[in-house]
Amino acid sequence: MTATAPYRSPLGTAGRDGFARLVHAEWTKFRTAPGGPAGLVLAALLVVGLGLLSAAGSHASCSKGPVEVPCPVPPRGPGGEAVEDHFFFAHQPLRGDGSITVRVSAMSGRIRLPDAVPGVRNVATAMTPWARAGLMIKASTRQGASYAAVMVTAEHGVRMQHDFTEDVAGLPGKVTPSTPRWLRLTRTGDTVTGEESADGVRWTKVAAVRLPGLPAQARVGLFAASPGDVRVTGNAVGGSTVTSRFSEVTAVMDRLDVRGAGTGGAFALDDIGVSYELDGSPHHPGGFRESGGTYTITGVGDIAPLTVGSTVENTLAGAMFALVAVIVVGVLSVTAEYxxxxxRTTLLASPRRGRVLVAKAVVVLAATFAGSLAATAVTLPLAKRVLAGNGVHLLPVSALTELRVVAGVAGVLAVSAVLALAFGALLRRGAAAVIAAVAAVLVPYVLATTSVLPEPVADWLLRVTPAAGFAVQQSIPEYPQVVGHHAPAGGFYPLPPWAGFAVLCGYAALVLALAVRRLNREDA
Amino acid sequence: MRRATLAEWTKLRTVPGASGLLAGTVVLTVALGALAATVVRCEAAGCGPDATRLALTGVQLGQALVALLAVTAVCGEYGSGMIRTSLAAVPRRGALLAAKAAVVTGPALAAGAVAVLGSVLAGRLLLPGSGFTPEHGYPPLSLLDGPTLRAAAGSVLYFGLIALLGVGIAVAVRDPAAAAGVVLGLLYLFPLAVRLVADEDVQRLLWAVSPTNAGLAVQATTDAAALPLTPWAGLGVLAAWAAAALALGALVLHRRDA
Structure with a gap:
């Protein structure tokens, strides 16, 4: 027996069937086909054009009585985020270490409800769930200054909060005259410890937090704050309006004990963050009264990061429109060949079929990502400048988050194009593939944000469908302790940013695998 | 014209998948309507939602398959070159387009009627379980009720108009993927745009020119007064879109080589 070497074409070289060659061939086809580049240019123009158009058309105006004034820029917290810092603070100076202890013996409040009779204020005796009062140590009385506070809330028990975004739960339960709560705040260096007690004898630590920027001389005292009563109403054409109505809380405290250098004098009173009427009187003021060791403190407002407002991802809303264009590009890259x-020529030149499809996916992914990234990277900063010129302040986020939004939106478009390509290869029919891809990515998003479906179903849709990928663009996190409209329609997604993006990638990989399977098994 | 229609009917009948798409339209429409009727709850009297509209939510999903039917029926002929044979047999291009539009719209209306009846029935059975009871101000859905009948009949017509819109755009665009992209963009991006703009006047304007938002106004039974257009005027907006698409299609068919 003689072994014969298998025939090798003298023309071919080892490099010719390399994956790089395949990608290069697919890139040449993509580049020269009429649909691909034109579709990507259209997609990029939609992102840039709609982003700038909507920025140019957005104006913010704030009025003070009949006078129009520039809208105030919200204060920034220690972490750089925009915050609301509005509460009543009765405080004393504290130099160095020290502590403050108090007993909270009663809490009550008032809420303005929607008018039952038009024009007549409808005020009820009740508290919003996060109405709170307690002890605070704050770097200064400047809005946005670093702080730590231990407090009792209307419905969320004892909490220890600091620097606006952080919240630790203590024991649950409400304050009533028969079940008072003792609170204590202790400063040791830059560590602040919050404790609670039911009887003032046995104490339970709620949390110990570090405030790195706390100066040697800080302010320590009693505070009260009551976030507005938030209600969401839909309008007839499918939009929704979020209104926050006035609410205030009044707490009664006694058994005050302040220790440390500088303390012991009279309380200084500050209605931090209160706004003023035209005649100079405060709008919805808080208050403080002391009689025989009992302190009654009333506060309005919230101490929390702002989560409602224009966000950086709003400037990239054109991506929803570009999505349809890139889906068509992805589908055409396959179905045009069919x-x-x-x-048949392609598969003759490269008989390993799965690799052909993967090479195609690589080309579509890279080209769509590059085109979309160019568009998003230009649009976001430009739209931000235009908006700032129009008096609209976007909720500030870190540069890293901004980068995630810019790259993430481009990534959603690129992976959606690959999903569309995979549907094209799986179904082999252009119209069916486009509809499948749109039904998978866009329709769940439309149903979740604009239809009658209630929030739990909308959340569920944005968890299990490829539309979960849009979560990557959410720049403002959802804080459980912050009252707001945290629904898909408000730009809040049920999954964390990268988890949502991973769901979309998973679907793209799954459909691509099914397409490779069909390509390997059936005639082309 | 009769022969042209018959020929188109034969083509549509023998295209694989057409009956599947019609069945899919019915299933998706009824399924989403039933889901909405189950998950949206009414806890007290005057809770707000329009029960008829709720039961007919599925139309928003079913319309995609009707659009797909229209696009495949037209673009399939361009893909295979069959269109040249068709035009040789029926040289009057307007007649060919009219025949095609008629045979796509007929089944779409039929499937739409089944889907809408199924949705109303599902709503009648499921809505009371979600709290939409007479005590809360919601009598059972009934086609004997004037506004509900109008909503149901209007929804059937809505499916027919989506089919006409799809045919017109498909004839104008020719490529199936691009045609499907254009139709779906028209159907699903307007509602998003309404939500993305902040100004309420612009919202109402976008709503009033949107084929889906305005077209589905025909489903409104309780909140119709708050909408920018009356129910039939809203359906008229969709009809105008369909007419414009067909006119564009006819123009392209006349002017351009097939």
């Missing part, structure tokens, strides 16, 4: 019969 329609013209080119696919």
């Amino acid at each position: 329609r013209r019969g080119l696919v």
Whole structure:
């Protein structure tokens, strides 16, 4: 027996069937086909054009009585986020270490409800769930200054909060005259410890937190704050309006004990963050009264990061429109070959079929990502400048988050194009593939944000469908302790940013695998 | 014209998948309507939602398959070159387009009627379980009720108009993927745009020119007064879109080589 070497074409070289060659061939086809580049240019123009158009058309105006004034820029917290810092603070100086202890013996409040009779204020005796009062140590009385506070809330028990975004739960339960709560705040260096007690004898630590920027001389005292009563109403054409109505809380405290250098004098009173009427009187003022060792403190407002407002991802809303264009591009990159019969030539040149499809996916992914990234990277900063010129302040986020939004939106478009390509290869029919991809990515998003479906169903849709990928653009996190409209329609997604993006990628990989399977098993 | 229609009917009948798409339209429409009727709850009297509209939510999903039917029926002929044979047999291009539009719209209306009846029935059975009871101000859905009948009949017509819109755009665009992209963009991006703009006047304007938002106004039974257009005027907006698409299609068919 003689062994014969298998025939090798003298023309071919080892490099010719390399994956790089395949990608290069697919890139040449993509570049020269009429649909691909034109579709990507259209997608980029939609992102840039709609982003700038909507920025140019957005104006913010704030009025003070009949006078129009520039809208105030919200204060920034220690972490750089925009915050609301509005509460009543009765405080004393504290130099160095020290502590403050108090007993909270009663809490009550008032809420303005929607008018039952038009024009007549409808005020009820009740508290919003996060109405709170307690002890605070704050770097200064400047809005946005670093702080730590231990407090009792209307419905969320004892909490220890600091620097606006952080919240630790203590024991649950409400304050009533028969079940008072003792609170204590202790400063040791830059560590602040919050404790609670039911009887003032046995104490339970709620949390110990570090405030790195706390100066040697800080302010320590009693505070009260009551976030507005937030209600969401839909309008007839599918939009929704979030209104926050006035609410205030009044707490009664006694058994005050302040220790440390500088303390012991009279309380200084500050209605921090209160706004003023035209005549100079405060709008919804808080208050403080002391009689025989009993302190009654009333506060309005919230101490929390702002989560409602224009966000950086709002400037990239054109991506929803570009999505349809890139889906068509992805589908055409495959189905055009089937329609013209080119696919048979392609498979003849490269018989390992799965690799052909993967090479195609790589080309579509890279080209769509590059085109979309160019568009998003230009649009976001430009739209931000235009908006700032119009008096609209976007909720500030870190540069890293901004980068995630810019790259993430481009990534959603690119992976959606790959999903569309995979549907094209799986179904082999252009119209069916486009509809499948749109039904998978866009329709769940539309149903979740604009239809009658209630929030739990909308959340569920944005968890299990490829539309979960849009979560990558959410720049403002959802804080459980912050009252707001945290629904898909408000730009809040049920999954964390990268988890949502991973769901979309998973679907793209799954459909691509099914397409490779069909390509390997059936005639082209 | 009769022969042209018959020929188109034969083509549509023998295209694989057409009956599947019609069945899919019915299933998706009824399924989403039933889901909405189950998950949206009414806890007290005057809770707000329009029960008829709720039961007919599925139309928003079913319309995608009707659009797909229209696009495949037209673009399939361009893909295979069959269109040249068709035009050789029926040289009057307007007649060919009219025949095609008629045979796509007929089944779409039929499937729409089944889907809408199924949705109303599902709503009648499921809504009371979600709290939409007479005590809360919601009598059972009934086609004997004037506004509900109008909503149901209007929804059937809505499916027919989506089919016409799809045919017109498909004839104008020719490529199936691009045609499907254009139709779906028209159907699903307007509602998003309404939500994305902040100004309420612009919202109402976008709503009033949107084929889906305005077209589905025909489903409104309780909140119709708050909408920018009356129910039939809203359906008229969709009809105008369909007419414009067909006119564009006819123009392209006349002017351009097939």
